[in-house]
Amino acid sequence: xxxxxxxxxxxxxxxxxxxxxxxxxxxxxxxxxxxxxxxxxxxxxxxxxxxxxxxxxxxxxxxxxxxxxxxxxxxxxxxxxxxxxxxxxxxxxxxxxxxxxxxxxxxxxxxxxxxxxxxxxxxxxxxxxxxxxxxxxxxxxxxxxxxxxxxxxxxxxxxxxxxxxxxxxxxxxxxxxxxxxxxxxxxxxxxxxxxxxxxxxxxxxxxxxxxxxxxxxxxxxxxxxxxxxxxxxxxxxxxxxxxxxxxxxxxxxxxxxxxxxxxxxxxxxxxxxxxxxxxxxxxxxxxxxxxxxxxxxxxxxxxxxxxxxxxxxxxxxxxxxxxxxxxxxxxxxxxxxxxxxxxxxxxxxxxxxxxxxxxxxxxxxxxxxxxxxxxxxxxxxxxxxxxxxxxxxxxxxxxxxxxxxxxxxxxxxxxxxxxxxxxxxxxxxxxxxxxxxxxxxxxxxxxxxxxxxxxxxxxxxxxxxxxxxxxxxxxxxxxxxxxxxxxxxxxxxxxxxxxxxxxxxxxxxxxxxxxxxxxxxxxxxxxxxxxxxxxxxxxxxxxxxxxxxxxxxxxxxxxxxxxxxxxxxxxxxxxxxxxxxxxxxxxxxxxxxxxxxxxxxxxxxxxxxxxxxxxxxxxxxxxxxxxxxxxxxxxxxxxxxxxxxxxxxxxxxxxxxxxxxxxxxxxxxxxxxxxxxxxxxxxxxxxxxxxxxxxxxxxxxxxxxxxxxxxxxxxxxxxxxxxxxxxxxxxxxxxxxxxxxxxxxxxxxxxxxxxxxxxxxxxxxxxxxxxxxxxxxxxxxxxxxxxxxxxxxxxxxxxxxxxxxxxxxxxxxxxxxxxxxxxxxxxxxxxxxxxxxxxxxxxxxxxxxxxxxxxxxxxxxxxxxxxxxxxxxxxxxxxxxxxxxxxxxxxxxxxxxxxxxxxxxxxxxx
Numbered sequence: 001x002x003x004x005x006x007x008x009x010x011x012x013x014x015x016x017x018x019x020x021x022x023x024x025x026x027x028x029x030x031x032x033x034x035x036x037x038x039x040x041x042x043x044x045x046x047x048x049x050x051x052x053x054x055x056x057x058x059x060x061x062x063x064x065x066x067x068x069x070x071x072x073x074x075x076x077x078x079x080x081x082x083x084x085x086x087x088x089x090x091x092x093x094x095x096x097x098x099x100x101x102x103x104x105x106x107x108x109x110x111x112x113x114x115x116x117x118x119x120x121x122x123x124x125x126x127x128x129x130x131x132x133x134x135x136x137x138x139x140x141x142x143x144x145x146x147x148x149x150x151x152x153x154x155x156x157x158x159x160x161x162x163x164x165x166x167x168x169x170x171x172x173x174x175x176x177x178x179x180x181x182x183x184x185x186x187x188x189x190x191x192x193x194x195x196x197x198x199x200x201x202x203x204x205x206x207x208x209x210x211x212x213x214x215x216x217x218x219x220x221x222x223x224x225x226x227x228x229x230x231x232x233x234x235x236x237x238x239x240x241x242x243x244x245x246x247x248x249x250x251x252x253x254x255x256x257x258x259x260x261x262x263x264x265x266x267x268x269x270x271x272x273x274x275x276x277x278x279x280x281x282x283x284x285x286x287x288x289x290x291x292x293x294x295x296x297x298x299x300x301x302x303x304x305x306x307x308x309x310x311x312x313x314x315x316x317x318x319x320x321x322x323x324x325x326x327x328x329x330x331x332x333x334x335x336x337x338x339x340x341x342x343x344x345x346x347x348x349x350x351x352x353x354x355x356x357x358x359x360x361x362x363x364x365x366x367x368x369x370x371x372x373x374x375x376x377x378x379x380x381x382x383x384x385x386x387x388x389x390x391x392x393x394x395x396x397x398x399x400x401x402x403x404x405x406x407x408x409x410x411x412x413x414x415x416x417x418x419x420x421x422x423x424x425x426x427x428x429x430x431x432x433x434x435x436x437x438x439x440x441x442x443x444x445x446x447x448x449x450x451x452x453x454x455x456x457x458x459x460x461x462x463x464x465x466x467x468x469x470x471x472x473x474x475x476x477x478x479x480x481x482x483x484x485x486x487x488x489x490x491x492x493x494x495x496x497x498x499x500x501x502x503x504x505x506x507x508x509x510x511x512x513x514x515x516x517x518x519x520x521x522x523x524x525x526x527x528x529x530x531x532x533x534x535x536x537x538x539x540x541x542x543x544x545x546x547x548x549x550x551x552x553x554x555x556x557x558x559x560x561x562x563x564x565x566x567x568x569x570x571x572x573x574x575x576x577x578x579x580x581x582x583x584x585x586x587x588x589x590x591x592x593x594x595x596x597x598x599x600x601x602x603x604x605x606x607x608x609x610x611x612x613x614x615x616x617x618x619x620x621x622x623x624x625x626x627x628x629x630x631x632x633x634x635x636x637x638x639x640x641x642x643x644x645x646x647x648x649x650x651x652x653x654x655x656x657x658x659x660x661x662x663x664x665x666x667x668x669x670x671x672x673x674x675x676x677x678x679x680x681x682x683x684x685x686x687x688x689x690x691x692x693x694x695x696x697x698x699x700x701x702x703x704x705x706x707x708x709x710x711x712x713x714x715x716x717x718x719x720x721x722x723x724x725x726x727x728x729x730x731x732x733x734x735x736x737x738x739x740x741x742x743x744x745x746x747x748x749x750x751x752x753x754x755x756x757x758x759x760x761x762x763x764x765x766x767x768x769x770x771x772x773x774x775x776x777x778x779x780x781x782x783x784x785x786x787x788x789x790x791x792x793x794x795x796x797x798x799x800x801x802x803x804x805x806x807x808x809x810x811x812x813x814x815x816x817x818x819x820x821x822x823x824x825x826x827x828x829x830x831x832x833x834x835x836x837x838x839x840x841x842x843x844x845x846x847x848x849x850x851x852x853x854x855x856x857x858x859x860x861x862x863x864x865x866x867x868x869x870x871x872x873x874x875x876x877x878x879x880x881x882x883x884x885x886x887x888x889x890x891x892x893x894x895x896x897x898x899x900x901x902x903x904x905x906x907x908x909x910x
Contacts (some may be wrong), residue, residue, distance in 0.1 A: 007527065009312050009776035014494065016465075018162055024538050024682070025690045027258050034722050034830065037220050039055060039060070041060060041142060042056060043058065043142040043144050043160070043162045043740055044056050044058045044142075044144055045151070045294075045581065045583065045594065045596075046151050046522070046535075046581065047524055047531060047533055047581075047583070049592075050623075052618075052620055052623065052624070052702055053592065053616050053623065053626050054616070054628070054702075054706075055592070055594055055614030055615070055616050055630050056144060056145060056146060056148070056614065056628070056630055056698065057083065057144075057145040057146065057626050057698065057712070057714045057779070058142060058144050058145065058603045059081050059082070059083075059084070059142065059145075059493035059598040059698055059758060060140060060141070060142050061078075061081075061140060061141045061142075061143075061871070062139070062140050063135065063136075063137075063138040063139050063140060063141075063166070064077075066135055066138065067135065067866075067875070067877075067906060068825075068833055068835055068863035068864065068866055069835050069837075069862075069864060070835060070837070070863055070879040070880060070881055071862075071864075071881070072091070072881045072900045072902075073091065073092055073094060073128060073129065074128070074129045074132070074135065074138075075094040075095065075096055075126075075128045075129050076088055076094045076128075076162075076881075076897075078096050078143070079096075079839060080821050080823070080837050080862075081101070081143065081613070081795070081821075082712070082779045082780070082781045082796070082797055082821075083145055083777070083779040083795075084096055084437045085097050085098075085102040085799075085814075085815055085816070085819070086475060086612040087099075087102050087103055087104045087106075087424045087814070087890050087891045088104075088890045088891065088894065088897050089104040089336070089337060089338050089339045089891050089894045090214055090336045090337040090338070090895065091211055091213055091214055091304060091306035091332065091336065091338045091897070092127070092128045092129075092130065092209070092306045092307075092308055092335075093128050093336040093337065093338050093346070094129075095109075095125070095126055095128070096129040096143075096159075096161065097109055097158055097159065097815070098143065098145045098146065098158055098159035099145065099146055099158045099159065099696075099716065099718065099775065099777055099799070100158070100775050100799050100801060100813050100814075100815040101107055101158060101778070101811075101812060101814065101815070102813075102814040102815050103126075103812055103814055103848065103891075104182045104338065104339050104340065104848065104891050104894075105125045105340060105529075105639075105881060106126045107124075107125070107126075107155075107636070107639060107827075108124055108155070108157040108158040108159075108636060109155075109156070109157065109160065109161065110152060110156050110160050110161070111126045111147035111154070111160075111161045112133065112156050112160065112161065112162045112163065112283040113131070113133050113163045113165070113327070114133070114163070114164065114165055114355070115366060115368070115520075116163070116353060116368050116518075117518065118130075118131040118132050118353070118370065118371070119370070120351075120370075120514075121370055121371065121372050121514035121515055121516045121541060121543070121640070122372050122510075122512045122513075122514040122545075122549065122640075123338075124336075124639035124641045124642075125639075127211070127334065127336060127338070127349070127623065128309055128336070130332050130334045130336075130349075130351065130622065131310075131330065131332045131351050131353060132163050132166050133163045133164075134189050134191070134205055134310060134312075135177070135189065136175050136176075136177055136189045136190070136191040136207075136208045136860070136906075137165045137166050137191050137203075137205045137312075138163060138164070138165065138166070139164050139165060139166045139167070139171075140163075140164050141161065141162065141163045141164065142160075142161070142162045142164075143160070143161050143162075144159060144162070145158075145159050145698075145714075146158065146159065146241045146632065146696055146698060146716060146718075147610075147612070147632040147633065147634035147694050147696045147718075148160050148612070148632070148634065149410050149600075149610035149632075149633075149634035149635055149636075150579060150581070150596040150597055150598045150610045150611060150612035150632060150633075150634070151579060151581065151596055151598065151612070152507040153537060153598070153600070154185060154575065154577070154600050154602070154608065154610070154635045154637045154691070155636055155637060156634065156637060157634050157636040157692070157694060158335065158694075159426070166191075166203075167316075168193035168194070168195065168201035168202065168203040168314075168316055169195055169201050169263070169316065169318065171193055172193045172195055172201075173192070173193065173908075173909040174190075174191070174192050174493075174907070175189075175190070175191040175192075175906070175907060175908050175909060176188075176189065176190045176191070176907045176910040177189045177190075177904060177905065177906040177907070177908070178904060178905050179203065179877075179902045179903070179904035179905075180902060180904070181211075181880075181899065181900060181901050181902030181903065182669075182899070182900060182902075182905060183211045183212040184210070184211055184212050184303075184903050185209070185210070185211035185212075185900070185902060186208070186209065186210050187206075187207075187208075187209045187902075187904070188207065188208050188209075189205075189206070189276060190204075190205070190206050190207070191203070191204070191205050192204045198387065198488070199317060199318050199319075200315070200316070200317055200318070201315075201316040201318075202313070202314075202315060202316075203313070203314045203316065203350050204312070204313045204314075205311075205312040205313075206309070206311050206312065206500065207308070207309060207310050208308075208309045208311060209306075209307060209308045209309070210306065210308075210335075211305065211306050211307075212303050212304075212305065212306070213286070213303070213304045213306045213335075213336070213337060213894055214894075214895035214896070214897055214898065215282045215283050215286060215304065215337075216249075216282050216337075216343065216893060216894055216895040217250050217281065217282065217283075217895070218248070218250040218853075218892075218893055219240070219248045219249070219250065219251060219348070220240050220248060220249055220853070221237050221238060221239055221240040221242075221246040221247060221248060221249075221848070222234045222237050222247050222248070222249055222514060222850070222851045223237070223851055223852055223853075224236065224237050224669035224877040225668055226810055226847065226852045227668045227845060227852060228700065228809065228810060229679075230667075230668065230727065230728060230809070230810055231666075231668055231669060231728040231729070232669075232728075232851065232852070233341065233651075233652055233728070233764070233849060233850060233851060234247045234256070234651060234652075235255070235667050235668065235669045235670070235762065236258065236274060236669065236743060237256070237274075238256075238274055238276065238498075238591065238672050241710075242464075243461050243462075243464035243465035243467075243468060244273055244274060244275050244276065244414075244464045244467075244468060245275060245276030245277065245278060245468055246276055247276055248279070249850065249851050249853075249893045250281070250282050250343070250767070250893065251278070251279040251280065251281060252279050252280050252281075252285050252343075252380045252381050252383070252384035252385075252489065253277060253279035253280050253381070253383075253384025253385050253387060253388045254276045254278070254279040255276065255277045255279075255385060255389065255407045255650075256274055256275065256276045256277075256651070257275055257407075257823065258272055258273075258274050258743060258744060258745075259272060259273050259274070259275060259415065260272040260306055260435070260744045260745045264415055264418070265421070267418065267419060267422040267423070267460075267463075268460055268512065269460065270744075270752045272422050272744040272839040273464075275410075275414050277388055277406075277407050277409055277410045277411075277471075277475065278468070278471075278472050278475060279384055279388070280384045280387070280478060281478075282337075282343065282380065283304075284359040284478045285301055285345070285380040285383055285384055285481075285635070286304035286337065286345050286380065287304050291472040296576070298583070304335075304345070305335055305765060306335055306336055307308045307333075307334060307335040307336075308332065308333070308334040308335070308715060309332070309333055309334075310330060310331065310332045311330070311331045311693060312328070312329070312330045312331075313328075313329055314326060314327065314328035314329070315327045315396070317714070320786060322360045322361060323358070323360045324358075324359055324360070325356075325357065325358050326355070326356065326357040326358075326359075327354075327355070327356050327357075327619070328353070328354070328355040328356075328357075329352075329353070329354055329355075329370070330351070330352070330353040330355075331350070331352060331353075332350070332351040332353075333348055333349065333350050333351075334346065334348075334349050334351075335347055335348065335349070336349075337894075338361040339848055339850060339891055339893055339894050340655050340848060340849055340850065341647070341649070341764065341848075341849035341850055342379050342380060342381040342382075342649065342850055343379075343380045343850070343893070343894075344377060344378070344379050344380065344382070344654075344899075345377065345378055345379075345380060346376075346377045347376040347377060347378070348376040349364050349372065349373070349376065349377060350372065350373040350645075351370065351371065351372045351373075352369075352370070352371040352372075353368065353369070353370050353371075354368060354369050355367070355368035356682070362523065362524045362525075363521070363522060363523040363524065364520075364521065365519075365521045366518075366519070366520050366521070367517070367518070367519040367520075368517075368518055369516065369517045369518070370515065370516055370518075371513070371514070371515040372513070372514055372515075373512075373513050374794040376509070377441075377509070377510050377720075378491045378508040378509045378510065379508050379510075379647075379649075380508075381649060382490075382506065382508035382554075382649065383487065383490050383491050383508040383833055384869065385649070385650055386486075386493075386499070386505045386506065386507070386508055387406065387476060387483070387486055387487065387490065387491035388405065388406050388410075388475075389405050389407055389488055389504065389505055389650075390405060390406060390486055390490070390499045390500060390504075390505050390851075391403050391404070391405055391407070391499065391500040391501065391502055391504070392404060392405065392406060392409060392436055392438065392439070392500070393439065393442070393443060393444050393445055393500055394500040394501035395444070395501065395877055402501075402502065403436065403445065403500070404434075404436070405504075406438065406474070406475060406476055409435060409436055409438075409474055410471045410474055410475065411434075411465075411471075412434055413432060413435045413437050413448060413470060413471045414467040414468065414470075414576065415467070416433070416434075416435065417454060417463075417466060417467040417470050417471065418463050418464060418466075418467040420454045420456065421454050421455070421456065421458040421462065421463035421466050421467065421904055422456075422457075422460070422463045422663040423456055423457075424456045425453070425454045425455050425456030425457075425864075426450055426453065426454045427450070427453050428450055428451065428452050428623075429449050429450060431447050431448070431449050431451045432447075432448045432449070435447070435449035435474065436474070437449075437473075437474060438474055438475065438476045438477065438482075439482060440476070440477050440480030440481060440482055440483070440856060441480070441481050441482055442481065442482040442485065442557040448474060450692050451470070451473070452470075452471070454466065459859075463880075470654065470723060486499065490505060490507055490508050491507075491508050491509060491629075492507070492509055493505070493506075493507020493508065493509055494507045494509050494510075494511045494546060494548055495507060495511075495546065495547065495548065502759060506648065506650075507548075509548065510545060510548045510549050510654070511545055511546040511548045511549075512543070512544065512545035512546075512548060512549045512550070513544050513545075514541070514542065514543045514544060514545075514640075515541075515542045516539055516541045516542070517539065517540050518537065518538070518539045519537065519538055519539075520535065520536065520537035520538075521535060521536060521537075522534070522535030523535070529585045529586065529589070530582070530583070530584050531567055531582075531584075531586055531885040532580070532581070532582050532583075533580065533581045534578075534579070534659050535578070535579050535580075536576070536577065536579070537576060537874040538574070538575075538576035539574070539575055539576065539579060540572065541571075541572065541573040541574065542570060542571070542572055542576040543570065543571040543572075543573070543640060543644060545569070545571050547646065547779040549645065549646070549647060550571055550644045550645060550646055550656075551571075551644055551645070551646035551655070551656060552570065552571050552644075552646075552755050552764075557801040557892060566787065570799040571644050573603055573604065573640065573643070573644075574601070574603045574636060575600060575601065575602045575603065576601055577598050577599055577600035577601065578598065578599055579596065579597065579598035579599075580596065580597060580598075581594060581595070581596035581597075582594065582595050582596075587663065589618075590617060590618045590619065590623070591615065591616070591617055591618075592615070592616045592618075592807060593611075593614075593615050594614045594615075595611070595612070595613045595614075596611070596612045596613075597609060597610065597611045597612070598610045600635065600637075602637055602691070604643065604658055605637065605638075605690060605691050608635040609633075610632070610634050610635055610694075611632070611633050612630065612631070612632040612633075612634055613630065613632075614628065614629065614630035614631075615628070615630075616628045620703075622704075623704055624704035625699070625701075625703045625704075626701070626702045626703060627699075627701055628698070628699070628700045628701075628702070628714075629697070629698070629699050629700075630697065630698050631695075631696070631697040631698075632695075632696055632697075633693065633694070633695050633696075633733050634693070634694050634696075635691045635692065635693050636656075636659070636691060636692040636693075636694075636724070637691050638689050638690075638691065638692075638724060638766060641670045642656060642658075642689060642724065642766040643656045643657070643658035643659070643689070644656045644658060651762060652728075652761075652762050652763075652764055653733065653761055653762070653764070654763075654764045654765070654849070655733065655763055655764070655765050656765065656766075657686065657688060657689040657691060657765045657766050657767065658688065659688065660688060660727070660735055661685070661686050661687045661688045661735060662685075662735045662763070662765065663684075663685055663686075663731065663736055664683075664684050664686065664729040664730055664731030664732075664737060664738070664763065665680075665681045665682065665683060665684065665729060665731065665733060665737065665738065666679055666680060666681060666682040666683075666684055666729060666730075667680075667728050667729050667730045667762055668680055670743045681730070681741060683737065684729050686727060686729065686765060686767045687767070687768065688770060689765075689766050689767060689833060689880075690722050690768055691722065692720060692721075692723055692724045692768070693720065693721045693722055693723050694718050694719065694721075695718065695719045695721075696716055696717065696718040696719070697716065697717060698714055698715065698716040699714065699716075699799070700712070700713060700714035700715075701713045701714075704706045708784055708786065709782070709783075709784045709785075710782065710783050710784075711780070711781065711782045712779075712781045713778075713779070713780045713781075714778070714779055714780075715776070715777070715778045716776060716777055717774070717775070717776045718769060718774070718775045719772055719773075719774055720769075720773040720774070720775070721772055722768040722769065723768065723769040723772075723773040723809075723811065724766055724767070724768060724769075725766070725767065725768075725769060725809035725810050726764060726765075726766060726767075726809070726810040726812070726847075726849055727764070727766070727767040727809060727810070728762060728764045729762075729763060730742060730750075730760055730761065730762055730763070731760070731761070731763045732749060732757070732758050732759065732760055732761075733757045733758075733759075733761075733763075734757055734758060738750060738758075738759075738760030738761075739760070740760060742760060742762075764849060767809065769809050769811075771839055773801070773802070773811060774801070775799070775800065775801045775802070775813070776800050777796075777797065777798055777799045777800065777900075778796075778797070778798040779795065779796070779797045780795065780796050781794070781795035781796075782794065782795075786826075787826075788826060788827050789826045789827060789828045790824065790826045790828075791825050791826050792823075792824060793821075793822070793823045793824070793825070794820070794821055794822040794823065795820070795821050796818075796819070797818070797819040798817060798818060798819050799813075799815045799816065799817060799819075800817060801813040810847055810849075810852075811847075812847045814844070814845075814846045814847060815844065816841040816842045816843070816844045816855075816857075817842050817844065818841070818842040819839070819840070819841045819842070820840045821837060821838070821839045822838050822843075823836060823837035823838070824836045824839070831867060831869070831870065832865070832866070832867055832868075833865075833866045833868075834863070834864070834865045834866070835863065835881070836861070836862070836863040837861070837862045837863070837866050838858040838859060838860070838861050839860050839862075840857070840860075841857060841858065842857050843855060843856050843857040846891060846892040847892070848891060848892060848893060851892060851893055852892065853892035853893070854892075855889055855890070855892060856887065856889070858887055858888050858889075859884075859886060860880070860881065860882045860883075860884070860886050860888055861883045861884050862879070862880065862881045862882070862883065863879055863880065863883060864877055864878070864879025865877065865878055865879065872907075873907060873908050873909055874906065874907050874908070875905070875906045875908075876903075876904070876905055877904045877905075877906070878901075878902070878903045878904075879899055879901070879902060879904075880899065880901035880902065881899070881900045882897065882898060882899050882900065883899060883901070884899075885898050885899040
């Protein structure tokens with residue numbers, strides 16, 4: 001057991017570290033040592049202290065360093081740091097985590113830009129660096145590891161990223177950069193700062209980025225049951241390769257039906273079977289041809305574009321020598337594909353940020369608001385499902401009935417072909433009853449005639465394969481005029497929309513707007529060896545979606561409102577807290593003791609207290625040997641989505657859990673023959689969700705062993721109580737136990753109409769674990785500034801979770817056991833610098849609500865060469881990430897982020 005947990009320590013002693021915390025332009029070792037030892041950081045304790053003497057693990061990235069390192073996107077580049085894991089859903093939608101539980105939602109970390117929380121008010125997540133600070137204006141960024149609720153609030157659970165912009169009084173003039181690369185990448189940035197007199201400064205930042213997005217194509221079947229024994233998002237799915245079809249991870253509109261008619265099951269060894277339509281690819285659902293009347297012109301030339309532009313002016317007033325006022329505005333508009341329970345195309349997503357601040361070196365008062373608009377975002381599965389569930393034409397047939405939906409037309413043809421192939425066959429050209437050929441131009445469809453003869457007496461597998469082959473021909477062709485018209489109608493639709501004369505299709509668009517306001521203040525006092533800070537903050541959320549994302553408004557069955565879209569309900573939520581920290585130095589300032597605590601109050605969850613205590617011992621003539629130990633307790637408020645979401649995928653309802661909990665039935669899987677397995681339909685009870693708590697301690701050592709040689713080692717253990725995980729069950733929206741059974745034939749509540757809230761159905765919600773979750777980890781790094789031409793850097797991270805502690809809940813640790821970075825950098829010739837990094841991660845299981853799968857081990861190579869032109873105040877760069885084009889899938893169900901190469905120019909007119 002000891003070897004299992006602590007043998008990675010031996011590996012640390014044999015490797016050297018890649019870290020961004022090197023000096024941007026290598027100098028002599030003595031100069032490097034002086035700079036490194038004297039660097040001061042504020043983020044670790046919210047007061048200034050030497051970076052070598054912080055009580056917690058912290059990493060610093062300088063903006064000048066970032067410019068010299070290979071990077072395609074800021075957040076993804078953090079994966080080269082020790083202890084940091086990154087999930088990349090698409091090019092720009094990235095998230096990071098420290099100490100495990102990595103996901104594209106970044107639920108257990110916070111991300112601050114000049115202390116503004118840049119989370120999406122709607123989605124409760126960080127879309128990479130969409131709303132953060134551009135590289136030209138980034139002075140530095142700090143990552144503080146582990147539980148930091150005592151100083152940063154309830155969601156600073158596993159880490160904090162703080163980005164700091166450049167002071168316009170210090171950094172004046174014009175800066176600009178331009179990059180171009182493969183995948184049609186264009187990246188332009190500009191920064192201008194000017195001091196007017198000696199009291200007022202103006203600053204303006206803007207950037208534009210676009211590139212062809214990475215699109216997913218995972219054809220594997222969504223799992224019926226997760227590795228932890230819980231139902232998948234389609235617990236009755238067929239296996240990959242099933243001749244009757246299957247619900248694939250990245251194929252959308254795989255609408256399924258269970259066939260239990262005795263006349264048909266008799267042809268299938270008297271067993272019920274399940275048919276799936278063949279759906280559409282991610283490219284078909286995301287790409288918009290120019291001829292389609294595409295309403296999203298930005299970032300689009302027929303392919304789905306990753307894109308972002310920001311406009312960011314600010315005004316700075318130096319009131320006197322110690323006090324300054326700031327007003328900042330930021331507009332960000334972005335494209336990307338986000339993944340959670342489904343894949344979501346975020347098109348032209350708009351964010352407004354306003355910040356006002358009054359501050360000195362001892363205190364600040366800060367207020368800001370973040371506002372987002374989601375009206376152009378849509379769900380790929382809802383779009384494809386809407387296409388398949390749309391009637392084939394408006395009007396009625398000769399017999400007075402409406403035309404079938406594309407899905408039911410598919411099933412009708414499938415069953416008739418299957419029947420013919422299993423019995424007496426059919427001749428070519430035969431008209432198949434009650435089946436229509438799709439009209440690509442819209443309008444009345446024609447009767448379907450067989451394009452080939454069907455031989456009788458075929459095996460079950462052969463008959464099913466032939467039925468799937470021919471039925472695919474009655475799906476609406478991708479790119480046809482009618483396909484484009486329906487797609488545009490559904491992707492822009494909100495709530496139930498009229499398609500071909502019936503209001504039976506739910507639009508794929510989100511009508512959400514959300515905002516939060518935040519106000520905070522802090523004061524610091526220093527008296528001899530004693531330092532004290534005190535602060536407080538308050539935040540209020542306003543969520544509004546018209547029932548398209550939250551349980552509000554007329555389009556949600558939970559709401560009793562009318563269908564008047566103007567009469568939307570609003571969800572209001574708030575939380576606030578106060579904190580303090582006392583630091584005391586003894587033994588000639590070589591022993592620093594600190595205690596911090598924060599009291600939080602939540603509207604829906606009562607009160608919580610988060611303490612942190614720490615001690616740092618500094619030894620050596622220059623305090624070059626620093627030992628640290630800390631203990632912290634932190635709380636995480638369930639995200640706004642976890643509390644209030646109401647998102648109906650047809651086969652699955654994703655519902656929040658902030659009211660009274662649920663009573664339901666186990667949804668583990670049904671067997672292939674449609675009969676229940678022993679765990680099926682057992683009662684389950686899900687209590688109302690409550691905040692998650694972590695207790696963690698860390699020991700660490702940071703030192704300068706020799707001139708130019710630095711090490712940083714740490715080990716932590718964490719215990720999570722009331723851990724928040726994902727759970728799926730059969731239940732009713734009103735929280736009561738449903739009657740009857742869903743399979744093989746729906747009965748009782750499961751047979752009720754879709755508009756009935758008491759209908760039994762598959763529900764996904766968030767729940768607390770009923771026992772403790774335990775994790776631990778080890779990180780180690782060494783960096784050696786050999787000389788000006790060559791610096792050696794590497795790091796190692798080991799992460800572990802006791803997943804057997806909590807059976808029956810999806811935890812989503814999503815973190816490799818082993819991660820290694822090794823790098824070289826330096827200045828081999830005058831004005832020429834280089835940086836090369838190799839990263840390797842071991843394989844691991846990754847869970848997102850869309851599915852669970854294994855991420856294979858992979859290694860990537862990133863490199864960049866820079867050439868400085870001093871007389872032109874410019875730098876040229878050529879570089880790339882994942883240069884060997886490894887299969888670098890970072891989120892199961894997302895695309896592999898392949899090779900990116902670029903060439904760029906930067907002008908610094910300071």
